[in-house]
Amino acid sequence: MDYIHKEGRTLLLILFVSFLSILIGCKFVIGEGNYLLVLSGCLAFVFLVFFQFFRNPSITIPTNPKHVIAPADGKVVVIENITENEYFKDERIQISIFMSPINVHVNRNPIAGIVSFFKYHPGKFLVAWHPKASTENERTTAVIKHKNGTEVLFRQIAGALAKRIKWYIKVGDSVEQGHEFGFIKFGSRVDIFLPTTSKVLVNLNQVTKGGETVIAEL
Numbered sequence: 001m002d003y004i005h006k007e008g009r010t011l012l013l014i015l016f017v018s019f020l021s022i023l024i025g026c027k028f029v030i031g032e033g034n035y036l037l038v039l040s041g042c043l044a045f046v047f048l049v050f051f052q053f054f055r056n057p058s059i060t061i062p063t064n065p066k067h068v069i070a071p072a073d074g075k076v077v078v079i080e081n082i083t084e085n086e087y088f089k090d091e092r093i094q095i096s097i098f099m100s101p102i103n104v105h106v107n108r109n110p111i112a113g114i115v116s117f118f119k120y121h122p123g124k125f126l127v128a129w130h131p132k133a134s135t136e137n138e139r140t141t142a143v144i145k146h147k148n149g150t151e152v153l154f155r156q157i158a159g160a161l162a163k164r165i166k167w168y169i170k171v172g173d174s175v176e177q178g179h180e181f182g183f184i185k186f187g188s189r190v191d192i193f194l195p196t197t198s199k200v201l202v203n204l205n206q207v208t209k210g211g212e213t214v215i216a217e218l
Contacts (some may be wrong), residue, residue, distance in 0.1 A: 005106060007166060007183045009014055015050060019043040053185075054102050057150025059211045061178030065146070068110045068216040069178055069199070070208035071154055073189045075100040076215075079204055084193045086141055087117055087153055092193040093200060095215055097208055099188050107184065108211040109144060110192055111152050111218075112177040115169050117143035140167050140182070144175060153193040156184050178211040194218070 004012060023040060062069065075164035083089075121139045138158040145151045148216035156165050164180055169175060184190075192215070194200075199217040202208065210214065 003056055003058075004051070004054040005054045005183060008050070010138055012050060012054060015047055019047060023160065031195060048100075053105065055194055057104060059144070059178070059209070062214065063112070063177045063209050064131065064214075065148070066217050067177075067214045068192070068194060068211040068218060069072075069107050069108070069153060070097060070202075070210050071110050072097045072099050072105070072208070072210045073103040073191060074189075074207045074208055074210075076202050076208060077189070078191070079200060080147050080191075081196060084153065084169045085192075086119075087143055088151075092153070093197055093198055093216070094191055094198055095202065096189055096192055099184065099190070104210065106180055106210060107156060107190060108178050108189065109167060109175045109181050110154060110177070110215075111144055111146050111150075112175060113144040113146040115142060115171050116145040116151060117153075117177060118142070118167075118169060118171050120167075141167055141168060142167070142181070146218070147211070150195060152156070152218075155163050155191040156182055157189045157191060158184065166209045167179040181190075 022043065023036065026039065027036060076095060077098045078094055080094055082094045083092055084092045119141050140156045141153065143151050143153045156167065158165055164185040168204040169181045177179065194216055195218065201217060202215045
């Protein structure tokens with residue numbers, strides 16, 4: 001069952017009241033006519049687009065200490081070995097998931113453990129698939145340390161439209177696999193950095209479900 005994420009409830013209420021006021025105002029000032037049907041349809045479409053964006057569906061989380069699950073709904077756009085320079089400063093497997101405006105934008109913990117690092121970076125708003133978006137855009141960097149000592153790093157990255165990153169974790173928090181750690185508004189991307197010994201279980205262009213799709217095995 002879907003419900004509305006807390007980040008969108010106020011906005012959706014404002015939109016509903018505003019659109020209803022527009023329709024009532026037009027009917028009062030201009031009068032009734034076919035234009036009201038057209039206007040109603042257009043406003044309803046806009047409202048449904050926003051409603052779709054702020055959905056927060058109930059999911060079944062396949063918790064497994066060996067698995068890394070997708071932190072977001074979207075499409076896998078990068079799978080490559082790369083040097084991670086902010087925290088690990090060594091070679092890691094990077095998997096990037098791009099979220100379009102029609103995807104659910106809830107972000108979920110890829111593994112369970114303790115948050116060992118967190119930092120917010122102000123920055124640019126390049127399109128989310130730009131090669132430099134991971135290092136130059138507004139972003140957050142978080143690291144979760146598994147009970148077996150393995151650390152996994154992941155980044156929320158703002159895009160050209162996504163200019164509001166929200167996060168609900170801090171260093172020292174104990175987090176559960178698949179539980180919500182943040183939200184990004186209006187199109188964005190999440191990068192995840194894994195040990196090079198990890199077994200990647202997804203392919204480029206594969207569609208993922210946040211909190212459900214197993215993307216790798218540690």
